[in-house]
Amino acid sequence: MTSGFWKRNQQTLAPALFLAPGLLFFAFYVLFPILQSFQISLYEWDGLSPAQPVGLQNYRQLFDDPAFYTSLWNNLLWLVLYLLAIPAGLAIALFLNQTVTGIRIYKxxxxxxxxxxxVVVGLVFTWFYDPTFGLLNTLLGAVGMDPVNILGDPSKVTYGIIAAGLWPQTAYCMILYLTGLNSVDPEQVEAGRLDGAKGLRMLWHVILPQLRPATFICFVVTIIGALRSFDLISIMTQGGPFGSSRVLAFYMFEVALSEYGFRMGYGAAIAVVLFGIMMIYIAGFLWKMYRDERGA
Incomplete structure (x- = not known):
């Protein structure tokens, strides 16, 4: 009986069985913590004593918290400027996709x-920005400019950390685009050439439409990387100077596990806001891609 059922439904059950372990891990390590964060955000809890329900009080406090607004604004800067990694990665991938002398060294x-x-990236850029012996100020001094303290200036520090993060993120986008360029249909490229397309027209009308899957992955990964930016800030500034380089992920860590008294509920509320922002950006991009696919 069991053998007959398996033979009749093998094509349906086999993929489900292969997917089951991954879905279980995803549910346990991703979905369950997300739901638990929503629950904890409704409590006042230090992680040890019994949790006290406070309703939406943690969310109300966010609206009166200047540090939250600073972190939110910095996250928006990260979101906008971090997306520069996508066109930069594409440009480098197009260059590396050529047949030129020494291309392996460039790659x-x-x-x-x-x-x-x-961590290494953070340390390298901390030394690079150092106002006393850093390479940046050495180069500025060589051209007659005054030294600048990037990580010590509240108006410049966030831009300096974003620039550090763009270095590896651009490399990641470059790898994705290089993989996508290997699957570009040469017949479409040749047809475009016969129609007179070249340069930017070839790129826009022939190459980029075939790179949509790579662009989608670059976009999602870059947004997630921008919103969960933590390690570079922790290594380079610890949120300083005067809290001016905080982002939501780092501020969540501070209030939940650091000097602010282990306020797990308040930290969970920040995590929920961060999750909401991430979902808005990703859902918007998914909807745009869906509309573009339907139009195509």
């Missing part, structure tokens, strides 16, 4: 930031 140099730890 190795551009690939290098991708394999470097974020």
């Amino acid at each position: 190795s140099l551009f690939f290098f930031p991708f394999v470097v730890s974020q």
Whole structure:
């Protein structure tokens, strides 16, 4: 009986059985913590004593918290400027896709930031920005300009950290686009040439439509990377100076697990806001891609 049922439904059950372990891990390690964050955000809890329900009080406090608005504004800066990694990665991928002398050396140099730890990236850029012996001020002094303290200036520090993050993120987007360029249909490229397309017209009308899957992955990964930016800020500034480089992920860590007294409920509320922003951006991009696919 069981053998007959399996034979009749093998094509349906086999994929489900292969997907089941991954779905279970996803539910346990992703969906369950998300739902638990929503629940904890409705409580006042220090992680040890019994949790006290406070309703939406944690969310109300966010609206009166200047540090939250600073973190939110910095996250918006990260979202906008971090997206520069996508066109930069595409440009480098187009260059590396050519047949030129020494292309393997160029590929190795551009690939290098991708394999470097974020901690190493943070340390390297901290030394690079150092106002006393950093390479940046050495170069500025060579052209007669005054030294600048990027990480010590509240108006510049966020831009300096974003620039550090763009280095490995651009390399990641470059790898995705290089993979996508290997699957570009040469017949479509040849047809475009016969129609007189070249340069930017060829790129816009022939190459980029075939790179939509790579663009989608680049977009989603870049947005997630911008919103969960934590390690670079922790290594380079610890949220300073005066809290001016905080983002929501780092502020969540501070209020939940650091000097603010283990306010798990308030930290969970920040996490819920961060999750909502992420879903808005990703859902909007998915909807745009769906409309473009239907139009095509």
